Amino acid sequence: MDLAELVRRRQPCLVLTGAGISTESGIPDFRSPSGIWARYDPMEYATISAFRRDPVKVWEFYARRLGVLAQAEPNVGHRALARLEQRGLVQAVVTQNIDGLHQRAGSQDVIEVHGSIRTASCLACRTQVPLGDVVAALETAPAPPCPRCGEIVKPDVVMFGELLPAEAIDRAFALAASAGLLLVVGSSLEVHPVAGLPDETLSRGGALAIVNRGQTPYDRRATVRIEGGTGETLEALEQALTEPTPRLA
Numbered sequence: 001m002d003l004a005e006l007v008r009r010r011q012p013c014l015v016l017t018g019a020g021i022s023t024e025s026g027i028p029d030f031r032s033p034s035g036i037w038a039r040y041d042p043m044e045y046a047t048i049s050a051f052r053r054d055p056v057k058v059w060e061f062y063a064r065r066l067g068v069l070a071q072a073e074p075n076v077g078h079r080a081l082a083r084l085e086q087r088g089l090v091q092a093v094v095t096q097n098i099d100g101l102h103q104r105a106g107s108q109d110v111i112e113v114h115g116s117i118r119t120a121s122c123l124a125c126r127t128q129v130p131l132g133d134v135v136a137a138l139e140t141a142p143a144p145p146c147p148r149c150g151e152i153v154k155p156d157v158v159m160f161g162e163l164l165p166a167e168a169i170d171r172a173f174a175l176a177a178s179a180g181l182l183l184v185v186g187s188s189l190e191v192h193p194v195a196g197l198p199d200e201t202l203s204r205g206g207a208l209a210i211v212n213r214g215q216t217p218y219d220r221r222a223t224v225r226i227e228g229g230t231g232e233t234l235e236a237l238e239q240a241l242t243e244p245t246p247r248l249a
């Protein structure tokens, strides 16, 4: 069975995306040899204790990433998923990415399980600051202060050692449990708890499809497994779903 046929037959289709869909927009991933963790030690830049110890140092790291994130544009893969959602063929997108590119491509129902760079929050008084204000503050200071109490705010991305946003995780698991198809795009399915979503779908009788460069622990349980670029694959998928349904012989 090909991917288009699977999407047609196994509704609702829930999509799970990881760094692989955004690398095609020029955003480096984390774990590959050219990824962010090859250059920066996550223990120094990406843990909540590192942030509490030295928030200015962590913000130096984010300030550099913000430049890349601000310039990145959604690619054909993001846009194909947004169109598939409009056409009722994709129910929602669960994403490990914090870049906001799905929303910018037009996706309506996006569940961000690792948080988002679009806001930052004060750990002392919970005031939330939009990205624009953060960027403006970084022009004159090494780290953005809370407008209410002056503490340095923290980007609303989930750092190592922090709890994942419970509401987003609960919704992702509920949707995965009722999905006819879980389509994994650009994730190596190594980071928990998101790596548990395929089990949730498979154990309730749903099907699994994986589009990723590189192996995943679920490859053998996938009905369709495509080793390839996410943009070209999703664009081809949307194209195939535009053609009239083949009549059954």
Ligand SMILES: [Zn+2]
Pocket (backbone or CB within 6 Å): 122, 123, 124, 125, 126, 127, 146, 147, 148, 149, 150, 151
């Ligand atoms: Zn504050």
